[in-house]
Amino acid sequence: MTPPTGTQTDPSHRLAGLAAFQPEQLFRAIFEQAAVGIALIETTTGRFLRVNQQYFEIVGLSRDDMTATTFMAITHPDDLQTDLNNMEALKAGRIRDFCMEKRLFRSDGSVVWVDLTVSPLWELGEQPSFHIAVVQDISERKRAEQNLATLNDTLEQRIAQRTRELEESRQQLQAIVDGTSDAVFVKDLDGRYLLLNRAVEQFGGKCQDEVIGRDDRFIFPPADAQAVIEADRTVMAGGVTRTYEDIVTTADGVQRSFLSTKGPLFDGQGRVTGLFGISRDITERKQAEDTLRRLNETLEQRVAERTEALQVSEHFRKEVLDSLSAYVAVLDASGLIVAVNRVWERAALLNDPSGLARVSIGANYLQVCERAAGNNSEARRTLAGIGEVLAGRTDVFETEYLCAWPGHQQWFSMRVTPLGNRGGCVIAHEDITDRKCSEEALRDSYQRLQVLSREVQVAKEQERSRLSRELHDEFGQVLSGLKFDLIGIASVSAKNRAGSADVVRTRVMRALGMVDSLFGSLRGMVSALRPSLLDELGLVPALESLVTDIQERSGLCCRVVTDRVNYQACCGIEVESAIYRIVQELLSNVTRHAKATVATITLSCGEGRAMIIVQDDGCGFRADKVPSKGRFGLRGIRERVELLGGTVDIQSRPGQTTVTVWLLLEAPSTSNGVAVRSRLPVSATARKKRRHG
Template sequence: MPSPRSSRGRGKRWNPGADAALAPFVFALHACRRSKDVAAAVAVEGVRALGATSGSLAVLVADELSVPGTNDPAPRGLAAALSTPGPTRLRIAGREAWAVRLAVGDRVLGVVAFDGLRREGPAKARLSRLAQHCAPVLARVLAEEAELSALRQSRELLRAVTEGTHDCIFVKDRDLRYVMINAAGARVFGLVPEDVVGKDDKALFAQVDAEEIAQRDREILTSQRTRIYECTSTTSHGATRSWQSTKGPWYDEEGRVVGLVGISRDVSARRKAEEAQRLLAEVSGILGASLEYESTLAAMARLLVPAFAEGCTIHVEEAGERYCLAALGRGAAFAEALLDLVAPGRALGFGELDPTTRRELEARGIHSLLVVPLVIHGHALGHMTLLGGAPGRFMAESERALAEDLARRAGMAIDRARLYRAVQEASRLKDEFLAVISHELRTPLTAILGWTGILRRDSVPEASRGKALETIERNAQAQARLIEDLMDMTSMLAGTLQLDAVDLDLAQPLTQAVRAMGPLADAKGIRLETAFERSGPLPVFGDDLRLRQVIENLLGNALKFTPPGGTVEIGCHRGDKALLWVKDDGVGISPATLPHVFERFRQGDSSSTRSHGGLGLGLSIVRYLVEAHGGAVVAASPGKGLGATFTVELPLRVAKASEVTLVEGSPAPRRDEARVLVVDDAPPSRELVTSIFKSVRPDVTAVHKVAEAVVAMAPKLPPSRQDTGRS
């Protein structure tokens, strides 16, 4: 058996013959691998070799002595032996003992102590030799323990780094089999690290993706260069993710490439966010390219399929009607039936459908959907429906948020386009109105000027003069009505039109209007029938002249659009309210025009404006006046060529006893004392009124301004009416 040699001593060969009693202790020391094994050898073989009662070892760690293998501090008093090279006599726990320090060179490692040691010189000499053998072994063991501790700490650090991150960290050998992978990486495949080690990517990814990964790994092993790249891969159980991977070669101690090390970070959320922003940018570009939203929304649907969904439909609602602007991809044919299940202004997901509807859709290959309203300013303009074949689509918050953003932008495009069309329509109506008013004012003016020129000739027969004056008067009255309508509309828009309301019987203006419009009906060959169903008066609180204007406008409108030989019926009825209607069998109103009949300057079309005349203000004036009286007016028509009915409702007035107060006033001036003063800043009107008054009374004064009137009348006022200069 070879003689043991100190691994860290001075290299002296030990001679067992010098002290055979220490041989078992020396052999026991060289078998030690831990400091607590050294302590055990001291406690057993050292005690036997020295003939001591007991022995102990204390190791110096961070300037403190402690017992190896325990957390106990060393017995008090041992520290004194650290400063003495040879054996030191001391007392431990009340007992006499000998201790000697353990040192290698200048490095002090600890203290070995024995009690019950005989006092003769050979025992102390053997104690010194025991310490010489023990010190190098203890130095070796402590060094190995330090290395193991550092290795253990580095492993713990590596484990903390690899397991404390969400990134996938792995090591592969040259055959591209996994040597190590952290728990986060194994979870990608639904496994634990032990199940991944030993496998290659063919067992973990889809075939196409596994081949692509292997090709990149081989390039890294060949080039021995670190690469950073992004890719999208699908695992063998169908999960698709996007990764940012950093891979580099793995070297052994001799510098040979034995594999590769990689870190892969899941960037699916970032990629989806980038794709969403890119999709939103492209959609915004499409929607902003044109104000024809029908074509832009169809182009938007073509972009969304298949970039965001496997099927897409877009429906808009206008005037109570639903229109489909786009229907592409999977399930588009069945999407419209789902819209009846959607609450107004709310989104609808696949999981919110009833089981029967879900089964029907799944039978058609539709396993996910999202219906999003196109809402702008709190008003739903329509719906966008997204459909998919894979379950779970459109459930993530990011996907729903993207769909809602797309729908909001589509709604804004629709609203913007409709506003533009409304402005264009208003501009068109304005131009048409200017053309109509020019025509309507010029027509009677032409007749007036023409007959006036004829009357200036002396050769006009007397029989023709009456006809000329009648024509001039009729056209002047028509022109006056047009101007009055314009003035009324101006007052309505300014909010300055006032009603002179009193208690009256609606039959009074009704009878007057029928009597006034009778000649026009006769002239056109139209039967004007009345259907007054009332058992008594129709008391209302209103303006007699304005109510008559309402009835005449309704009758005039009916007569205008009723051909010769037709019938116009006007009737009234008393119920909870006073009910008045005008019905004709004329040209009727189309469904598209019916909602707009009470708007200003609205008529069926420009040809109606020319053939029937008028400014398109009559019905708008009717609605304003009726609503000013607290009533309502509605229009109804089965359609073109089927006539129309206008119905007016007015609140009934409850009769109350009135009190009449007589106020004594000044006696009215006698006719022969009355004077006439005409004030008008328009010379033609002033001359006309002055001429009319002079035909009955010659004493007429005409002035231009109110100030001139005050000056003209002040000297002629009675003394009691003149200004006294006191307020």
């Protein structure tokens, strides 16, 4: 078949009734004024032969460009194969027409979505020649579908249980859109059909041959038909194209909604000769809109319920915050106070009676701290700690500070923790004034205990010294006199008779032996109470004597390193006794356990403290694994040192063990400022004069 041109008439017998309406003008009017794009295409090559203005506007090409290209060239590659498959089926006679949605390239390279309807212009059994392609721009609908999909995603996130219903609704709407086809028809002035396509047949349930020459009363129920006829008359009377929605009952007895575009047909003189129309079934879209409206109403109800639940949750959170005794404030990521508890509000009112302007909700807590910090390093450190938590660089920040309260001062403990993943933090200030007072009282009690312990130590050393003198002066003198008497008796008895003299002499000698033994015990007791060398010579000579004695007994090479004069002058009686006992115990441990060959005792003093370092080259040990044995073991040394306000440090490894002891030369002051001072050492000569008068 050849395409219609300006010098040919349509040979189709179906248009016989249009002969009076100048078929070429009728075709041109339908072709040019249609609200959809219409093109006449050569089937075998796909080349455009004739295209109406709406088609030009859809693809953005000129008439010359359109006639120089093919529908394949402007079809999107993803849709081309489907289009070609449909054309093959059409040419093979397997289908009589087809509809599809596809994308076309515009002249500027952009893509436009169209709904395509293709109808052949050859009869069954004839060679394929030409076909009509009707396209309608559905880009807006596609964007609406995209918006609908976006809304669907939002609904999925907010209402999980509605996800499946929304997805089913979207799929249903998609299926409806994909299956949509348009009804195209032409009527005369009396409303009789002159031309119609297969979509009209499907809606009306009548074939073309039955409908041609009849009006809508042959297809639709009387009331629907009359409404359609009146609408057609209005369009023709107005002389302009109109697009509107109407509702008709189709052949299956169902009322369906249509979006119809109808316009008048004019003859060469501009007179209205009839009407053309294109109607699209939008029933499913209307149903989808109703469903979406109901879903929106449901969503609004759910949002209202959720809002009410959040309000209840907010009230509960407020009650929990208000029940806390700490001063609690919640900050957002920028440092603004977004919530406080009742304790905080009362404290803020107490500090700012004019309206809580400084530290209430809405104030920037970081700026408040910045103004209050000034050059205070501790306040600056606190401000930096809050910033670290807000920045997510630390999980918690804690500090204690003294705050000036109206009329007094209070201690607070601040704890800053992050507020989940939303940013911000929670700041809690706990009043620890009572705890601080208790700690201060405990420290004061401990200092008093140290003072009392030092006094006890002094008294004990004094008592030992007194006992040592008494034993030496009184008991020793008596024993000495006894010994001299026994010696005299022995010498006198030696001059008398031989027999009795032997007996007396034997007894006297036994008594002398007992006296000598008693002298040894007396010297041991005196040394145990307080080494006499401490009183006679002082600390350093006493230590040197101790070292010499140990070296002779054990073979351990020992030496004492110190500034004899300065060290002797700085130690009081209780300190020098403690130092002597500590060194004595440490050297005893070295000889018994260390397997050492060399031991060094280093003594020094300064800044109110005495330092003792005992170092050996023995096998070493683990200080935390050594059990406490005896009164003067390592544990006893620690206790003695702690009573004097000192410290003990032990570093040990194979080949070298170092014990460092620090002792206070003066007792720590109590809360009332009283301190027990160490007594300066007394020279040996002065001690002898004091003992013997």
